[in-house]
Amino acid sequence: MVAYSIIGQYVPTNSIIHRLDPRSKTIAVFVLAIVVFMAGNFPALLAMLGGAFVLAAITRIPARFFVRSLKPVLILVGFFFIFHLFFTQEGTELVSLGALTLYSGGVTKGLFVSLRILTLVLFASFLTLTTRTVDLTNGLEKLLSPLKRIKIPTSEFVLMMMIAMRYIPILMEETKRLSMAQAARGADITSGTILSRMKALNPLLLPLIVQSFKQAETMAQAMEARGYRMGAERTQIRLLTWKKADTWTLVFTGMIAAIILITRS
Template identity: 40%
Template sequence: MLSKMLLGRYIPGSSVIHHLDPRAKIVCVVLFMIIVFFANHWTGYLLLILFVVSITKMAGLSLIFLFNGLKLILILLVFTFMMHLFFTKGGIVLIDATLFTIESAGVVQGVYITIRLAMLILITTVLTLTTSSVSLTDAIERLCRPLKTLRLPVHEIAMMMSISLRFIPTLMDETEKIIKAQSARGSTFMTGSLKSRMNALTPVFIPLFISAFKRAEELAVAMEVRGYQGEAGRTSYRVLDWQYKDTLAIITVIIFGVFLFMIRQ
């Protein structure tokens, strides 16, 4: 299941979303992160869901495919919902137990926050699935260029973010290989008490950390051999080309945000 994780992966394609400038996609995602807080009732959240579903279809991605690749994220969503379910008070008392009470405000708030978090995860996943790590690095560097006046190492920061993002699927694949190797040796990870399961994960974490440090060292050596010295003396092989469709995408997101803000209650 870990090998199917979509976080940090890139899937080549020829959709409209794939062909957008990576800077436009990052700006749209940032705007959506703000817009998602405008929804405060069922109509707004329904529009958010329809908007994200439309973007997913435009990117040529299947919702089932995204669901299968984000199953582990469901744990976070369920935890978020349960926290609001038990700790948010107000409204009608639905369940009055000895140790806890569940009230209508907790259910509504839990559903709202869970939907909000799920939409943010989906929209950022669409961004990484339709944008290569190289394009993301170039886009982040271009967008953060004004920060160079503050003597911030913009290029190095963008490079580290891109490398970290690309390391996620690599480590997921490595983890699954180690788990399969340990299972073949008789280790069990799904049976027994919680303590025994945690102890069984120790032979997984140790080789995983060793592999991660080894890969990081190999990457550092490869970059050094190729003469990488940060931004000094570097030019871009790929030139980002801003087109009218990129401006149109940002305007569309802004219009959606204005409409969502106008229908607030």
């Protein structure tokens, strides 16, 4: 059973983006995320979204993976669109539905916010989809290493964040397995009213919580058995190497950021 999660899952395809140093990819994604939030018009945002689709093609990750894994994200995107559609009262009046009135500003702002969230999720996903968890952990630890001088436990913070991200696809797979088991016992969580669906989720949530605690305990025991100690200095078997491609990646990212910021007004 394969869990399709766009965040926290590594898909090996040996593309040029996979071979980049995790530090350069982390910096590039961070810069692009800032640019996405600062893009102030539709042309700039659509250009960023188009760039995300180009990067998706370069990664060589199958398109069906993105289609399946983006379904939960599209639900969130749809929620923000509907929220702005009904509660943003700007522009000209389009339709009046009793107590609710739809305005042109609500449609425009809803589309803009939805596209911004979708673009941001795509850029963030490239970091985990193209980087092994171990390499990403080492890269983040290297980038945050200067904070150790002011007694910030960067190693523990990065490890905690990577474990949380890695458990997203694991929990999704466990949820799918439990829902199939409940469906085999006659439970129906796909039809009926919203209230009946929420009640039908009760037999699913408790086993999922129990299983999550068991997995966390198993991981803690495995880490202790391998000699993990908080604050201890650790060596790395996989050394990170900064190449010319990483430098050119940051240069190209900086150029894109400059162009978008200049034309964002």
